Amino acid sequence: MPTAIDDDRLTDTFGALANSTRRAILARLAEGAATVNELAEPFSLSLPAVSKHIKVLERAGLVIRGQSAQYRPCALDPAPLREVMTWTEQYRRVWETRFDQMDAYLTQLRNKEKDAREG
Amino acid sequence: MTDSKPMDAVVIERSFDAPVDLIWKLWTDPEHFKAWYGPDGASIPVAKLDVRVGGTRLVCMEVQTPNGPMQMWFTGEYLEVVENQRLVYTEAMSDEHGNVSTDESAPPGHPQTTEVRVELEDLGGRTRMVMTHVGIPPDSPGAAGWTMAFAKLASYLDAHR
Numbered sequence: 087m088p089t090a091i092d093d094d095r096l097t098d099t100f101g102a103l104a105n106s107t108r109r110a111i112l113a114r115l116a117e118g119a120a121t122v123n124e125l126a127e128p129f130s131l132s133l134p135a136v137s138k139h140i141k142v143l144e145r146a147g148l149v150i151r152g153q154s155a156q157y158r159p160c161a162l163d164p165a166p167l168r169e170v171m172t173w174t175e176q177y178r179r180v181w182e183t184r185f186d187q188m189d190a191y192l193t194q195l196r197n198k199e200k201d202a203r204e205g
Numbered sequence: 206m207t208d209s210k211p212m213d214a215v216v217i218e219r220s221f222d223a224p225v226d227l228i229w230k231l232w233t234d235p236e237h238f239k240a241w242y243g244p245d246g247a248s249i250p251v252a253k254l255d256v257r258v259g260g261t262r263l264v265c266m267e268v269q270t271p272n273g274p275m276q277m278w279f280t281g282e283y284l285e286v287v288e289n290q291r292l293v294y295t296e297a298m299s300d301e302h303g304n305v306s307t308d309e310s311a312p313p314g315h316p317q318t319t320e321v322r323v324e325l326e327d328l329g330g331r332t333r334m335v336m337t338h339v340g341i342p343p344d345s346p347g348a349a350g351w352t353m354a355f356a357k358l359a360s361y362l363d364a365h366r
Binding site for chain 1: 222231240
């Protein structure tokens with residue numbers, strides 16, 4: 087059973103991955119470390135926009151920034167990806183959402199019944 | 206339960222504040238089923254559920270994409286039907302006629318057909334449910350749109366194991 091902390095981390099990871107630019111940045115970093123300038127090149131995005139995406143990836147623990155002077159190259163940290171790339175984790179989330187919806191639907195049915203009784 | 210937990214499966218246990226026969230209906234009555242089954246942002250325009258052993262199911266899931274609605278069809282067969290207790294069915298991607306898609310790109314070890322098991326327990330007005338989903342292929346809709354970037358990342362992970 088995943089702990090609450092694991093769950094939070096998975097949420098961060100999925101949030102960071104739920105964006106095609108950020109996935110493309112990660113795919114680029116899978117080929118090797120790169121500076122923000124290098125990462126911005128293939129996209130028609132401003133440097134600040136790319137920096138913003140990188141910050142999201144950093145917060146999710148997917149990207150680590152080097153300390154070396156002004157360039158601070160970005161590198162991929164694959165650890166969180168290992169967790170989310172298994173199909174079980176992907177499907178676990180699909181089912182969890184479904185059962186949340188099942189719960190909400192049950193509440194809806196109960197309220198309808200109550201209204202019918204009282205109305 | 207945990208000792209019989211299969212490898213490579215999603216197992217989710219939930220309790221619902223509803224009687225067991227209502228939870229059963231949510232899984233087996235098409236109108237109820239459509240109301241909750243769609244994953245985030247998806248709707249279920251079609252659900253044909255012939256709930257008896259050997260009966261066929263055909264479910265359409267529709268997601269809105271920037272290029273318009275995208276439909277995915279799933280078919281399967283009911284393997285076990287014990288009212289208010291146990292429902293087991295297979296699931297595979299198909300076309301709208303229920304012809305199972307053949308996809309040679311699926312990696313070995315990931316069967317195209319998967320199995321969903323739903324076990325219900327009457328807790329006197331409340332219901333405990335255990336859902337087990339076994340052997341889901343990695344290129345199924347849950348992964349749609351992620352595949353491209355992931356292919357690269359997967360090879361990276363393999364190289365850095």
